[in-house]
Amino acid sequence: MTESVRLKIKQIKTIGFEEIKESKWFRKGQEGKFFLKLSIEEYKTTWQDEDEDEPHERGIHQILIDLVYKEGEKKGQVDVLYEPLVASNPIGKEFIIQDLNWDKVLLEESWWIGEKNDVLIIPRDSYHNLIFNQGDEPLLETNSIKKKWDFPKEEEVNNANKEKYNEIVKNYREKMDNDPVLKQYTFYYENLTSNSSYYEINDEHKLNDYFNSEVEEIAKQKPITPATLKDDDDDDLVSRRKEELKKYIKQYGEIIIAKRKVIKKLNQHFYKWRAEGGLTDREHNNEVNECEKLWKEDPNELRFNELINNFEKDEKFVNIKKNFEDESAQEKDVGIRADIKISEIISELSLLIIKEDEIPRYDEDVRETKRKKKNDFKKLKERKEKIFNLKKNIIDKYSQIKEQKERCWHCNKEYYYTLTNIWNKRNFCSVECVNLGKAKLKEAKIESIKNIKKALRENFLTNSNDFKLDPAYQSWEEKIEKCNDTTSLSFFELNLLTDIREKIAVLETNLLKTSLENNEKLRGTKSFNSSIENSINSSIKQIFLKDPQGLKETFLKVIKNKMAESRVTEEDLANKEIKAFKEIKTSKKNISESRLKNIKELLIKSIDNMRINRLMSNLKTETNSSLKYDDKKKKEALRKKLQLLLERDDTILIKEQGVKIRNLLDKVENDLSRENDSSSLFRNLPWGKISLATLIIGGIITIAIVATRKRRELVISLDDSDSQNLKN
Ligand SMILES: [Zn+2]
Known part of the structure; x- marks a missing residue:
């Protein structure tokens, strides 16, 4: 570990200072070892003895600085600052031990002029230099020099x-x-x-x-x-x-x-x-390392390479490229060309590092190499600076020559194309705009995510299991995070929102279709009313608007339902209806809303007619045959059937054929009443379902004709389908 240590001197004691001062050793640099004992105002370090688990803090109040090389090693190595330390008055002043190598520093318990002390011993070869006054100023007492001269005249x-x-x-x-x-x-x-x-x-x-x-x-x-x-x-x-x-x-x-x-x-x-x-050795090495780092990212070098690559790629700049290269290769300064690669200079840097083990050494040879390295470094920096400037001039010149103006992607300002400030293949006028552009993208992402979440929240259908985004938009949040420019981001957002809307619209249309289908089923029942009719009409309009083919399919379904329910097949239909049915079933063309509606109404009506006509004809046949025979059981079954028919929730049937069914019922009942006594007649009548007037009239008629009628067998001739219908 090596570093500089700043110390403030509180007191100086030296061993035999007076003798040393007087001795020849002091002036001539005798061989020998000399300690300067500095009492330091404040200094702390941690220390850990071998038998201790943890280091503890130890205040050090005295430092011994070994100011010479060890005895006999080298002549004349008295540290230059030995003298200022003893000769001038350094008490209370700060000084710095530069580039201290802590590995060589010893902490000792020492007896010193009768006192026991914790003492740091700093050998001469463990540090680079001792410097007063902050280290970056020379040894000055400038303030006191200006004291005025006041001797008498x-x-x-x-x-x-x-x-x-x-x-x-x-x-x-x-x-x-x-x-x-x-x-x-x-x-x-x-x-x-x-x-x-x-x-x-x-x-x-x-x-x-x-x-x-x-x-x-x-x-x-x-x-x-x-x-x-x-x-x-x-x-x-x-x-x-x-x-x-x-x-x-x-x-x-x-x-x-x-x-x-x-x-x-x-x-x-x-x-x-x-x-x-x-520079001191340490400062020199630090700077060499720093330069290596900085020069690797030399912006002019990057711009220079970018420019020439650009010329290479773009046909527009073929002529310019030649000029650019020629000019770059000219030795504008002595021995310096703009096209020299900074990487070549960087490789020279590593040779200029002063080795760790040389740092504290002061022999003449080492000193000479250090001096040379420091000088070479200075020259290298100058060379680098010259190349840097040359490159810069050429870059500026050629950026101008092109006169190509770009629009800043962020602020929309026009500026000269400089080949820098490019991000995501977009051009920016400045680094600030690049950063703003990046910030803008970040904000845009947040905004997009917000918009999409809002769109998803706004419609309850997005929670249904049928709602599924296109595979391209699944894990959309992740995809947004990966977006690296706002155009593709907004494009993605727009498409995703459209997808959401489309998916919702489909689900909404499906809901309308189901509702239309169900409402159509109610047609011809008591629950069907004008508001259902309105709802049907509105569904038709909405479905047609969003999905005309869907409306056609829904109507086809309604018609098929009706056919199945009414036991009507395609062959049963008349020509006009067959044509309409085929149109709705097979036509690939778009059919207008009103035409679709007409077809549906035509078919529904004709299917209903067919069903009712068939039913009525069967009923008539059955009633007539029943009255011919004397089969009470069958007649009663027929009566029951007719009664149930009249009770059925089939408004179309009742409206169109109610009277006729009632007449048939009357006939059957009259016939039955002739065969029964009045009490049994009354007992067997469905009291709850027949009005009093009907009863009285029926009764009178029954009584009037009962004697004249012969017993007849009733024949049930209704087919299965009609029995089925009756049960519904
Ligand atoms: Zn800009």
């Missing part, structure tokens, strides 16, 4: 008495001790003249040499500390001291100005280094 020194003079000297010395410019200069000087170097910065040349080659002599000087005056100093010495002081003050100012120039220049250098993308 010449006049003031001239007029000063001894006491005043000594006060000025005291202020001078204090100023010197605390002067931020002097401190900052020392800070830089000590950093850059140490044997190690800030190698990321001195990329092109060694910044370390700056102090030897460029810095003015005066900037290297230190202000001279003036002497104080004693009470017994004579006037000569006093005026000499005053002259010195004036000279020193003047020199101080000159030195400060010169040092400021150095500081300013170095600040600029550090800023520039960062601004130019000066």
Whole structure:
């Protein structure tokens, strides 16, 4: 695990700091191991010992940073920031340990100057760098540099008495001790003249040499500390001291100005280094990886390829394609062509990665390769940028040349065809419109599903078992989800809604047909009335409107029902009726509603007539034959039959033949009454069914003719069909 750790320094203790400061080791980079003990304001880590089940949190208050390579390993590897840590005043400041490799960090219980502490030991080869002030700024104390210079003027020194003079000297010395410019200069000087170097910065040349080659002599000087005056100093010495002081003050100012120039220049250098993308090893690797990811999806590359593919496919652009290719192959910049594939550059990236085990290493060879990789990466990025721009220019140019205007599928605006922003084979003017288009589709899907559910809910017939959608529309919700543009979606929705409506209409028509059929069955019964007639007529109209063939079929069914019920066959029909029957039965042509109705009425009427006529003729025959013979049992059966006929729910029969049937009944009854005594006659009469008037008249007639009549046998001559009818 590697990362940067930000720490805030609370206190610094070093082992024998004073001795080290004085030693030659400090300046010359002696071999050896040196620990800097930093007391850290806040720092926490978790720690798990081998015999523990779970890690526990452990506050660390001190960190040891191993600032040099281990004893004897390498000479002169003092970390550049050792000096700022001890030389300037870093208490309360933040610093960052860059690219820390935690695997190499040790947590130890340590006795340190008589105290027992939990201590993190961070070896030099476990991190890349130590950086103050957020890490992305150079080591600056810019605010304090601007403190104003407030030494007295010449006049003031001239007029000063001894006491005043000594006060000025005291202020001078204090100023010197605390002067931020002097401190900052020392800070830089000590950093850059140490044997190690800030190698990321001195990329092109060694910044370390700056102090030897460029810095003015005066900037290297230190202000001279003036002497104080004693009470017994004579006037000569006093005026000499005053002259010195004036000279020193003047020199101080000159030195400060010169040092400021150095500081300013170095600040600029550090800023520039960062601004130019000066990177630590870790930052470098991260950026290389990031570039690999980004470049793979380079939009100009994609557009470029799309454009040339488009030219290839479309005949319109054959000529343009040649120009496009020629221009892309031209080396517009030194060595750069627009048609260079970004993938070729990406393959170079992997060579520029600094290996993990090289990151914390500082030997000269490793440093050289790192420097080279960082430089190459910079150049590669520049190259990529140039190719990118070339591609972009060419794309823009050729997109314009075509002058092909497209209409945005979403906002309907006209725009130059750019080969981008295509989704679902639709063209959009912008990415926003693509997204809006997608959102629109999503909304449209929700709306479609809503509409369809509504259509299904609205009609009760959709719940019936007979309601079945076309296979194309079954699992319709799933199919809608799969739709990827609104046109096909609305097409699907429309067709599905039509299917639902058609299926409902069919079921509705079927209901009407059944109702028509049932109502027709009531025709000729007592329950048939004008409202049923109206319902029949309205059904006919509606069925004909939706399904003229269906109406024909329903009428055919009604007629066939009637025929079966009336025991009438096709052969029984007269010519006119046969023709009508054949027309409704076999004609493939559409028959008008009124013609269908006429046919139905004609046939029903004639079937009824046929049935009634046949019945009447049978009854007459039977009655006549019955009266001829003296068979009381048969006569009574006939009487019963006639009575039942009169009771039948057959309004057509009763209306047309009621009187005749009654007459027949009267005849049979008269005949029977002659044979019976009055009591038996009365006993056998169906009291409930015969009116009093009929009885009285019947009785009188019976009495009048009873004596003159001979006994006759009654013969039942009704055939089976009529007996059947009677029972119904
Ligand atoms: Zn648009």
